[in-house]
Amino acid sequence: MCGIIGFVGNEPAAPILLDGLERMEYRGYDSAGVAVRSETAGLQVRKTKGRLQVLSDLIHGGADLEGNLGIGHTRWATHGEPNDINAHPHVSENGRIALVHNGIIENYLEIKEHLMRQGIHFTSDTDTEVVAQLLEFHYNECHNMLEAVGRCLRRIEGSYAFGIICADYPNALIAARKDSPLIIGYGQNGNFIASDVTAVIKYTRDVVYMDDGEIAVLTADSVDVFDDELLPVEKTHSLVDWDVSAAEKGGYAHFMAKEIMEQPEAVRKTISPRIRDGRVVLDDLHLTAEYVRDLSRIYVIACGSSYHVGVVSKYSWEKLLRRPVEVVLASEFRYCDPLVDEKTLVIVISQSGETLDTMAAMREAKRRGGRTLAIVNVVGSSIAREADDVLYTWAGPEIAVATTKAYTTQLVLMDLVGLYLADLLGTVEQSEYDAILSEMQLLPEKMRQFLS
Structure with missing residues (x-):
C-alpha cells in the first residue's frame, strides 16, 4: 500500500511532498523519502527507514531542500528488507534520474542481469532500482527523457505507477501507470501526481485519472498525456466533490x-x-x-x-x-x-x-x-x-x-x-x-x- 506524491510548480516542493505523504500514512509503510530538483542544488534525495516524522525531522519539514520540482514516496517493502538503501526514491548510477514506484516489476531479475553485463552497478535489493538504471541506459542511447521512458515501459513486465524526475529536465515531472492507480491534479500554483486523491485534495479538486499504458509530462503550467506509442491523448477531467475535512479525523481519535x-x-x-x-x-x-x-x-x-x-x-x-x-x-x-x-x-x-x-x-x-x-x-x-x-x-x-x-x-x-x-x-x-x-x-x- 505504498504512496506516491509528485509536484511541479511555483512553490517549494518539499513541504508539499511531506504533506501529501502524511495524508497517505493510513496506507501503511516502513520507510519514506523525497527527491527535489533545483537549479543551484541539483537533484537532492533524502530517504529513511521508519516513520514519516523521521524524514521530516531530517530535512526540517522540507526547509533543507530547495526546488519547486519533486517526488515523494512511502514504501511497504516487497523486494529487499526495510532500510534506508531500499527506500524510495531510487536514483540511477550517474545520479541524474530519480524515480518512485508502486507495483511490482515481474521481469526485474532478467533486466538487472542484462544491465549488470553492461557494467551497471546496483546498490539496493529492489525491483524499482532496476527501472531507474534501465531509464538511464535508454536515456544515454536517445538523449530524450520521454522517449527513454517509452522504451523502458516496453521492456518491463508487471504493474507500476511511476513518478520520475531528471536533472536535465529542471521543470518537468514525468508519470506513467499500468495496473496501479495514479492521478494527475491540476492546481493554481502547480500540478501534481498522486496514488491517492487524499494526497492532493488540500490543493486541488480538478483531477484526471491516468489509464494503463499512459505517460504524462507535467510542468508548472501544463500537462501533456501520451499513449504507449507516445501519441497525444485528450483526458476527461473529474471534480472531487468531497471536502478536505472528509479526509481528516474531525475530532475523533482515529x-x-x-x-x-x-x-x-x-x-x-x-x-x-x-x-x-x-x-x-x-x-x-x-x-x-x-x-x-x-x-x-x-x-x-x-x-x-x-x-x-x-x-x-x-x-x-x-x-x-x-x-x-x-x-x-x-x-x-x-x-x-x-x-x-x-x-x-x-x-x-x-x-x-x-x-x-x-x-x-x-x-x-x-x-x-x-x-x-x-x-x-x-x-x-x-x-x-x-x-x-x-x-x-x-x-x-x-x-x-x-x-x-x-x-x-x-x-x-x-x-x-x-x-x-x-x-x-x-x-x-x-x-x-x-x-x-x-x-x-x-x-x-x-x-x-x-x-x-
Whole structure:
C-alpha cells in the first residue's frame, strides 16, 4: 500500500511532498523519502527507514531542500528488507534520474542481469532500482527523457505507477501507470501526481485519472498525456466533490471511529437518490428484463471485505431472483476456467475501484463475453471506467484500513440492485417489495440510534 506524491510548480516542493505523504500514512509503510530538483542544488534525495516524522525531522519539514520540482514516496517493502538503501526514491548510477514506484516489476531479475553485463552497478535489493538504471541506459542511447521512458515501459513486465524526475529536465515531472492507480491534479500554483486523491485534495479538486499504458509530462503550467506509442491523448477531467475535512479525523481519535460513525449518513447517500415514488430507480444500470430473464449464471467477484458482501448478497439475490449466484474470490477467478459467456452477469465489487485481482478478473470475464457491473466507491477509478455498467456507493473516502462504511454501503447497494432485478423479472411479490423498500429507507436512522 505504498504512496506516491509528485509536484511541479511555483512553490517549494518539499513541504508539499511531506504533506501529501502524511495524508497517505493510513496506507501503511516502513520507510519514506523525497527527491527535489533545483537549479543551484541539483537533484537532492533524502530517504529513511521508519516513520514519516523521521524524514521530516531530517530535512526540517522540507526547509533543507530547495526546488519547486519533486517526488515523494512511502514504501511497504516487497523486494529487499526495510532500510534506508531500499527506500524510495531510487536514483540511477550517474545520479541524474530519480524515480518512485508502486507495483511490482515481474521481469526485474532478467533486466538487472542484462544491465549488470553492461557494467551497471546496483546498490539496493529492489525491483524499482532496476527501472531507474534501465531509464538511464535508454536515456544515454536517445538523449530524450520521454522517449527513454517509452522504451523502458516496453521492456518491463508487471504493474507500476511511476513518478520520475531528471536533472536535465529542471521543470518537468514525468508519470506513467499500468495496473496501479495514479492521478494527475491540476492546481493554481502547480500540478501534481498522486496514488491517492487524499494526497492532493488540500490543493486541488480538478483531477484526471491516468489509464494503463499512459505517460504524462507535467510542468508548472501544463500537462501533456501520451499513449504507449507516445501519441497525444485528450483526458476527461473529474471534480472531487468531497471536502478536505472528509479526509481528516474531525475530532475523533482515529479514522476507524470516525468512519463507524459516518455509516448512517453514508448509507443514506447510497439509498435515498435511488428510491423515487416507492420504486428502486437505477438510472445508470442498463439491463433489460429480457436480458435478465435469459441469464444462465450470475457471478459476484471481489476480494477481502467486498468478497464477504458477495457472500451475504448471494442469499438475498437467490431468494429474490430465483437464479443461481456464485461468489468467487477475484484472485481465484482467472485460474478456475470460469463458465462465462454472453448469458453471464458478472458483478465486481471494490471500494477503491483499483483492486488489481478484481480488475484482472473483470477483464477475464469481459474477454469471455460476460457483461460486467461494477459496484465501486471511487468515481473514475479503473474498474469503474472499464465495466459495462457502474454503480457508485458514494460513501466518501474510507481511510481506515479495517472497513466500515464501504462494507455497509456496498451491502445496501447490492440489496437495491437485487430488488430492482427481481422487480424486472416479476419474481418478488408487491407486498414483499414494498416491505423491503420501507425497511431500507429506515436503515440510516436505525443505524444512527444504534451507534448513539
